[in-house]
Amino acid sequence: MTTRNLPLVAMLTHSAALSxxxxxxxxxxxxxxxxxxxxxxxEHGPLESLLSGLGVEHEVVALDPSVTEHAADAAGGLLAKGVSTLRSTRALARRLRDLGADVVVTHSxxxxxxxxxxxxxxxxxxVAYVHDVVGAAGASRANTLxxxxxxxxxxxxxxxxxxxTARSLGRSGPAPAVIGCxxxxxxxxxxxAPGPFTIGMVGRLTRWKGQDIAVRAFAAARALGLDPDARLRLIGAAHFGTDDHHxxxxxxxxxxxxxxAVVEFRGHRQDVDAEISACDLLVHASRRPEPFGQVVTExxxxxxxVIAADAGGPAEVLTHxxxxxxxxxxxxxxxxHAILRLAGDEQERNRLARNGRHSAARYATPxxxxxxxxVLVSAAR
Incomplete structure (x- = not known):
């Protein structure tokens, strides 16, 4: 480690996937x-290359494979894997002390x-940086506890x-600071975007994200008069074994x-901004409340x-x-009907887009x- 005057933050995530x-x-x-x-x-994974390209210092403190295994229920049954979890925890604690970290931020x-x-x-x-609704549908009761x-x-x-997300944490523990992505x-x-009118949807191919809802709505909009040349692009891939069936x-x-002939499966894409830019309209159709919904602000x-499900983070970001x-x-x-409304009204699309850019400025990275x-500096020792 180089000599430093600023607090050292160790950001932890078990996964090196690009989620x-x-x-x-x-x-x-x-x-x-x-x-x-x-x-x-x-674990090792594609996130390492991204961090290297951004000039971000990083390292892998390899966890027991039973701890890092990917599953849809992300809490992972760590209590049931007590011995391997304890072994990984002790090794990580030693490394954090050696690094001289002033604050640890957990991200998964x-x-x-x-x-x-x-x-x-x-x-x-x-500092626990919570990105998911605790106790969301699909999580086991034991892991949620x-x-x-x-x-x-x-x-x-x-x-x-x-x-x-803050409400899902309950009333016990430190009061959370609510900070968007x-x-x-x-x-x-x-x-x-050139070419036929294109509707985009970005997200992991999993049932709760609602790609099937978007497909059915696209078909219904075509039956109601949507341009038959219009396209639907599904951008994303299945991440876990249970997603493959979906x-x-x-x-x-x-x-x-x-x-x-009119629905494209684009798979996982590195340049999501380019994929969104190639669309005329973005649809978000999650079945359950999204914790934030970064693709909406992107x-x-x-x-x-954007047309989004009226629940969770997107409902906090957007004003209908x-x-x-x-x-x-x-x-x-x-x-x-929302798709049909915007597909047939370029002026309305442009108005919503202009206002959307203005609203997105609230979440500008700096x-x-x-x-x-x-929050991190305040918590640092």
């Missing part, structure tokens, strides 16, 4: 001003548990990415609805109008009819990182 929380870690670490940052990963459900424990063992203040206990007892401070705001909106079902649904920053449209989660008919660093 929402990990991309946020990279963005915040690269933009820090009032702190020094080292990102500590629990598993990291909140093993990283929170490691920070306490090393006698270093812990473990995660909630860790988030209540281990951190000295907590950050929640939305009011929705940072977004890079280009000087100008992305140029208009991805197969989506392909089957597209075939059954005779949409194979589209707004790029000057693309002013800087986007909100529809009831899971309502195929409402989403179809502004959000400054808020995050205030």
């Amino acid at each position: 929402g929380a990990e991309l946020l870690v990279a963005r915040v670490a690269a933009a820090r001003v009032e702190t020094e940052v080292i990102v500590v990963l629990g 459900a598993k990291a909140h548990v093993y990283g929170g424990l490691a920070g306490r063992l090393a006698r270093i203040p812990v 473990v995660l909630r206990a860790a988030l209540t007892t281990l951190p000295a401070a907590r950050i929640a990415n939305s009011r929705t 940072p977004v890079d705001l280009p000087d100008q909106a992305a140029p208009s 991805a197969a079902e989506l392909h089957t649904l597209v075939t059954e609805l005779d949409l194979t 589209a707004m920053a790029l000057g693309r109008p 009819g002013e800087d986007g449209l909100l529809v009831r989660p899971g309502d195929v008919d409402a989403l179809a 502004h959000i990182v400054a808020q995050i660093e205030r």
Whole structure:
């Protein structure tokens, strides 16, 4: 480590995949001003290359494979894996002491548990940066209890990415600072996309993200008069084994609805901004409340109008009819009519896009990182 005058922040995440929380870690670490940052990963993976490209110091403190295994229920059953979790926790605590970290920030459900424990063992203040709704549908009761206990007892401070996430933490433990996710705001909106009218949806191919809802709404909008040349682009891939079945079902649904010529499966893409810019409209259709919904603010920053599910973070970001449209989660008919409304009204799309860029400025990276660093500097020993 080099000589430093700023507090050293160790940002922990068990995963080195390029998912929402990990991309946020990279963005915040690269933009820090009032702190020094080292990102500590629990495994090797593509996040390492991204961090290297951004000039962010990072290292891997390899966790037991039973701790880092990827599963849809992200709390991971760490209590049931007590021996391996304890071994990993002790090794991490030693490394954090050797690094001279002034504050530890945990960024994933598993990291909140093993990283929170490691920070306490090393006698270093812990900040839990919570990116997910605790106790969301699909999480087991046992893992939710473990995660909630860790988030209540281990951190000295907590950050929640939305009011929705903050409410899920309950009333015990430090009062969370609600800080939205940072977004890079280009000087100008992305140029208009050439070719047929294109609707984009970005996200992991998993049932709760609602790609099937978007496909059905697209089909319904076509039946109501949407330009038959219009396209739907699904940007994202299945991440966990349980997602593979949903991805197969989506392909089957597209075939059954005779949409194979107009629905594109783009898979995982590195340059999400370019994918969004190639669309005329972005749709968000999650079945359950999204913790924040970074893709919503990313589209707004790029000057693309957004239709989003009226729940969770997107409902906090958007004001219906002013800087986007909100529809009831899971309502195929409402989403179809919203798509049809914007597809046929370029002036309205442009108005929502302009207002959306103005609203996205609230989440500009320098502004959000400054808020995050205030919490971290305050918590540092």
